[in-house]
Amino acid sequence: MTDIYTSDKKSTTKTQIQSDTKSPREWWKVVVDDVLQRVNLEPQSSKMGSFCVRPGHRFLTQQDDEEIVLLLRAHPITNIGWMLLVLLMLLAPTLVMQLGVLNQLPAGFLFIGKMTWYLVTLMYAFEKFLYWYYSVFIVTNERLVDIDFDNLTYRQITYANLNHIEEPEMITGGFVRSIFQYGDLHVTTASENPSLEALGIPWPQKAVDIISRLAEELEKRRERGE
Amino acid sequence: MADILNTFLTSLTILGIVKGMFMVGLVVYLAFAAIIVRQVAIMKESLEDPNNFIIQIFAWAHLLLTILLLVVSFVFL
Numbered sequence: 001m002t003d004i005y006t007s008d009k010k011s012t013t014k015t016q017i018q019s020d021t022k023s024p025r026e027w028w029k030v031v032v033d034d035v036l037q038r039v040n041l042e043p044q045s046s047k048m049g050s051f052c053v054r055p056g057h058r059f060l061t062q063q064d065d066e067e068i069v070l071l072l073r074a075h076p077i078t079n080i081g082w083m084l085l086v087l088l089m090l091l092a093p094t095l096v097m098q099l100g101v102l103n104q105l106p107a108g109f110l111f112i113g114k115m116t117w118y119l120v121t122l123m124y125a126f127e128k129f130l131y132w133y134y135s136v137f138i139v140t141n142e143r144l145v146d147i148d149f150d151n152l153t154y155r156q157i158t159y160a161n162l163n164h165i166e167e168p169e170m171i172t173g174g175f176v177r178s179i180f181q182y183g184d185l186h187v188t189t190a191s192e193n194p195s196l197e198a199l200g201i202p203w204p205q206k207a208v209d210i211i212s213r214l215a216e217e218l219e220k221r222r223e224r225g226e
Numbered sequence: 227m228a229d230i231l232n233t234f235l236t237s238l239t240i241l242g243i244v245k246g247m248f249m250v251g252l253v254v255y256l257a258f259a260a261i262i263v264r265q266v267a268i269m270k271e272s273l274e275d276p277n278n279f280i281i282q283i284f285a286w287a288h289l290l291l292t293i294l295l296l297v298v299s300f301v302f303l
Binding site for chain 2 (some may be wrong): 056057059105108109111112116119123124125126130133134136147149152153155157160193198
């Protein structure tokens with residue numbers, strides 16, 4: 001009797017073998033693939049780089065068997081305040097000149113004064129951009145890393161292993177936050193430094209989902225003694 | 227000594243004082259610009275990113291612009 005249906009046994013077996021023969025150091029890649037597949041996320045960079053899945057970057061103290069799964073920054077819309085201020089600062093010299101307040105000053109003073117003002121404005125914008133760009137929250141296959149820059153000389157990096165976290169929590173709400181879909185993420189840990197937070201990140205629910213699933217997978221592996 | 231001090235004080239003008247303050251302010255700002263370059267290096271070290279190079283160039287450009295402004299101020303004012 002001829003077969004009506006033949007399953008693709010060969011390819012299935014091949015895939016199985018490939019998966020099994022991954023070196024022990026690469027088991028985490030399978031876990032990350034699986035978690036991202038379950039939450040329907042592919043490697044991407046959205047919202048001007050504030051929600052990056054598997055960006056392929058590296059960070060300070062990253063280990064060889066560690067990969068960035070999520071790299072989060074505050075939503076770009078959170079920068080609107082200082083951007084408006086910068087716009088006002090750029091317009092200020094023209095407005096002041098039109099008022100005629102500084103007409104008595106020598107031309108040299110006016111020129112240098114304007115140039116200095118524009119340079120300070122540029123610096124202010126650059127400084128704000130730097131804080132936004134480099135204050136990141138990273139989820140790796142092993143831990144959470146919170147890198148914060150509060151002022152020019154102050155850097156704080158907080159780590160928490162995924163198997164030490166207790167409750168990932170997200171807070172959303174408010175008119176602007178609802179429209180632009182961003183919110184805060186808090187993760188409590190059992191350590192002395194009890195909480196890690198990522199403020200104003202896009203899609204906090206997706207981040208919580210991924211963190212929970214990764215922590216769960218690690219817990220399962222630990223229970224199985226792998 | 228008293229003569230020198232007297233000559234200095236009588237030659238002082240409002241614009242001269244403003245110029246002096248301006249120059250001191252720019253020197254402090256120059257130090258600030260140098261700190262920014264250092265800070266960018268620290269930030270770059272924290273996170274490797276394809277845009278790090280552009281950001282570092284921007285910080286150096288800002289430092290150079292500040293030096294240029296200091297020199298121009300010294301000449302023009």
